[in-house]
Amino acid sequence: RLFPLNIAAKGSARIGGMLATNAGGVNVLRYGTARDLCLGLEVVLPDGQIWHGLKRLRKDNTGYDLRNLLIGAEGTLGVITAAALKLYPIPAGEGTALMQVQGPQAALELLALASATLGEGVSAFELMHKAGLEFLTETMPDLRLPFQNLPEWFVLIDIGLVRGLNPQAALTELFEAALQAGLVSDGMIAQSEAQRQDFWQVRESIPEANRRIGSVSSHDISLPLSAIPEFIVTAGKAIAALGDFRINCFGHLGDGNLHYNVFAPKGHSREEYADLCDRIKRTVHDLVQAAGGSFSAEHGIGRMKVGELERYGDAAKLSAMRAIKAALDPKMIMNPGAVLRLPDQ
Numbered sequence: 001r002l003f004p005l006n007i008a009a010k011g012s013a014r015i016g017g018m019l020a021t022n023a024g025g026v027n028v029l030r031y032g033t034a035r036d037l038c039l040g041l042e043v044v045l046p047d048g049q050i051w052h053g054l055k056r057l058r059k060d061n062t063g064y065d066l067r068n069l070l071i072g073a074e075g076t077l078g079v080i081t082a083a084a085l086k087l088y089p090i091p092a093g094e095g096t097a098l099m100q101v102q103g104p105q106a107a108l109e110l111l112a113l114a115s116a117t118l119g120e121g122v123s124a125f126e127l128m129h130k131a132g133l134e135f136l137t138e139t140m141p142d143l144r145l146p147f148q149n150l151p152e153w154f155v156l157i158d159i160g161l162v163r164g165l166n167p168q169a170a171l172t173e174l175f176e177a178a179l180q181a182g183l184v185s186d187g188m189i190a191q192s193e194a195q196r197q198d199f200w201q202v203r204e205s206i207p208e209a210n211r212r213i214g215s216v217s218s219h220d221i222s223l224p225l226s227a228i229p230e231f232i233v234t235a236g237k238a239i240a241a242l243g244d245f246r247i248n249c250f251g252h253l254g255d256g257n258l259h260y261n262v263f264a265p266k267g268h269s270r271e272e273y274a275d276l277c278d279r280i281k282r283t284v285h286d287l288v289q290a291a292g293g294s295f296s297a298e299h300g301i302g303r304m305k306v307g308e309l310e311r312y313g314d315a316a317k318l319s320a321m322r323a324i325k326a327a328l329d330p331k332m333i334m335n336p337g338a339v340l341r342l343p344d345q
């Protein structure tokens with residue numbers, strides 16, 4: 001059986017941490033976030049009571065949903081000590097492809113085509129930009145890139161199918177249909193497990209390449225899917241008006257989740273542009289808000305984004321959150337200052 005949460009921190013993350021952060025990762029499209037993978041919890045509440053909520057029920061309409069309140073609360077309402085998790089069958093066959101798309105709109109149409117033809121077989125659909133490949137070349141010259149000419153935009157599609165279906169054949173069929181529809185101009189379908197890993201390595205190395213270059217400002221945003229192409233154009237223009245920045249925009253397109261990271265021009269350091277960090281963040285987050293999106297898709301609030309939550313969060317939701325925190329943890333002993341500001345801060 002498969003526990004399908006696949007996040008960058010998979011080597012170190014614990015179950016409690018993944019649930020407390022409602023971690024997402026690359027397979028949310030198919031299996032959901034940590035919240036969707038949890039049936040029950042055992043939690044030590046701030047007053048020392050133990051909530052025995054480990055029932056493995058799909059249906060349980062017995063009042064307020066404590067489980068979903070605790071998940072994603074970042075440890076501010078209690079300590080998760082045990083969990084009942086959902087497991088899935090391991091797909092009989094898996095396949096991965098890289099396809100060069102005309103742009104974000106074409107990528108969305110390709111996603112729709114993939115979902116229509118492969119249904120729940122689509123496990124991951126990751127959008128990447130040329131900037132990510134350039135950063136890889138710059139910071140990890142030994143990494144083999146599976147492209148001769150770097151594409152402007154491309155997607156990684158990962159599928160997992162039931163017995164009797166051939167993933168390579170399914171991806172070939174998808175590619176041919178997409179080519180005919182004018183959505184893609186080139187593509188590669190992994191012919192071996194080693195090649196699949198090579199494709200994934202490109203995607204999984206991009207955050208490390210970003211880290212090595214060092215962003216001036218990075219953003220983990222989500223948007224309604226249909227708003228993404230216009231956001232990318234509008235945000236690109238707005239950032240260009242602030243300076244000659246490099247933008248590496250990539251992420252879990254199927255979830256509407258983009259990692260929108262802004263870097264200093266080549267040959268310049270992030271420190272030279274530090275005074276523009278706040279303006280960049282405000283520009284990006286204001287555009288996200290205007291498009292009906294979220295300034296934190298999967299990275300939570302922590303302490304760093306408390307101000308952003310106060311700025312963009314719904315007032316009624318915020319006051320309900322404060323009331324819940326005060327009722328369950330009046331002494332503010334659970335992860336104090338995370339998610340909600342302490343009274344004296």
Ligand SMILES: Cc1cc2nc3c(=O)[nH]c(=O)nc-3n(C[C@H](O)[C@H](O)[C@H](O)COP(=O)(O)OP(=O)(O)OC[C@H]3O[C@@H](n4cnc5c(N)ncnc54)[C@H](O)[C@@H]3O)c2cc1C
Nearest residue numbers: 007008009013014016017018020021024075080298299300
């Ligand atoms: C809010 C948030 C969201 C994140 N989302 C993603 C993501 O979608 N994809 C990804 O690749 N990485 C993500 N990360 C990075 C993070 O390292 C992983 O999500 C990982 O799941 C954290 O697990 P950990 O065991 O290392 O927890 P830690 O890093 O130790 O803790 C993370 C948070 O969870 C709380 N916590 C930890 N254990 C418990 C527990 N038993 N009970 C209650 N609270 C607890 C901590 O107080 C802290 O606020 C996220 C990080 C944060 C802070």
